[in-house]
Amino acid sequence: MSAVLPREVLICAIARLLDGVRHVAVGASSPIPAAGAMLLRALKKKAGAPLPRISILGSVEHNFFTNGSAELFDCAGQGRIDAFFLGGGQIDGQGNVNLVGAGDYPGSTVRWPGSFGSAYLYFVVPRVILFREEHTPRVFVDKVDFISAPGVSADGVFRQGGPYALLTGKGLFAFDKEVPGFRLESVHPGHDLDDIRQSTGFEFAHEENPQQTALPDAETLRLLRGDVLDELTETYPAFAEQMRKDHELALKACEVVS
């Protein structure tokens, strides 16, 4: 079996972050979070444990809603969704998320798709995992240009949910709403604290020598590269195809080396 690919590290980290949830919802353009949720379900199935429900927007296979696209939000409002993912064109040190655009709104210099359900789900879903592969100062900024969803709310504002963790292509952070701010939990293989500091536009707490993000064992990898990738193909065909190509390339590289 070839070495663990960076995206596989992320997918496995997501599966761990989701451990214990009864129901996780995944947005329409989120193949890595979806893969993480599917991996968790596959691991639970193997262990004979209760399976988490997974709702993937836009999927037919992985979606049990029958009341249209409003049902996800109603379900979350009722407290029936434990975890959700948010990306962000910009994310700042207070956990604020910007999905709308860079520069002065509304004439944004760069326009992103829009806030989607974030301005609601961030308030009501207990375990929101912020996920963005690109870890650069242009993404992780001191202050977002537009608040699609705020990291914390003033006292007296209805708030049952919010940021739980921030996962990037370089590391994993936890969120402390009392600060409010992020704390670096672990660093992915191939990166270090200096690298992360230079790539992050906000201050964050950290150990002097942060630990490395845990890697998946062989059985987890086999599940991920087999059943999970097959499941993923229905909703994210282009992504699944790319993952397969990456494996082939990695395998060929291994053959060359050996």
Next chain:
Amino acid sequence: MVTTLRDMAKQIERGMSIALPVDYAGVSMAMTGPIIEHGAGDLHLICVPTGGLQVDQLIGAGLVRTVETSAVSLGEAGGAPRFNDAVKKGSIRVMDATCPAIHAGLMAAQKGSPFLPMRGLIGTDVLRYRTDWRVIDNPFADDPDPIVLIPAIKPDIAIFHAPVADRFGNVWIGRRRELAAMAYASTNTLVTVERIVEESLLLSETTAAGTLPAIYVTSIAEAPKGAWPYGLWGEYPTDTAEILRYARAARTAEGFEGYMQTGLMEPAI
């Protein structure tokens, strides 16, 4: 009731508000060409709750004044090029929303209520820029409890695509209830379908539960593969390669024109 795509497009008048569904719910891509050909501009698009290819193409064709939406994107194919360009140039006005707020506005209209309250939003710039939304103090709470009110959204026309209609104008929408929500809230609803059947969909309990009754439907027209290159639930998958091809072509205004003119509005059946 049963008509043609071109005749349906003629019901659109300059300045109207048009509700269009999310890319996986049943987008009537077959109507995009006739709408552009008809040419009624200055449209106010309401994306339920987000927009994609159709919205991007209507913007690219210069027919759109305002987009009320929670997002516009081409999904896996990336950002919506004509939308992004129009925002940068300031040639369209965007009323940024969040998905459940669009649903709340339609739900208010469905009930004939002036507004619906919803959680979340407080402290966001989405709320800050939506001067048409209000924050009140929950009158039922003992302690101060601010909550947002979303006014009813009443589109002039809803347009979507579904697998089946019967000749009486009943449309089978299955579990895609946002299509019903759009129709309830809108003055007129134009539906394209894969096929029109003879027998009433209301005769069987199995199909009746997932059927939008004709009372909410203004016109239907047959359009096989009418969601292409989007997929249609239970019928055919999304043609991702075609959407990627559009995404590449429409990076420039010229590329967009070229794509739209070369007869690519026809599905490759």
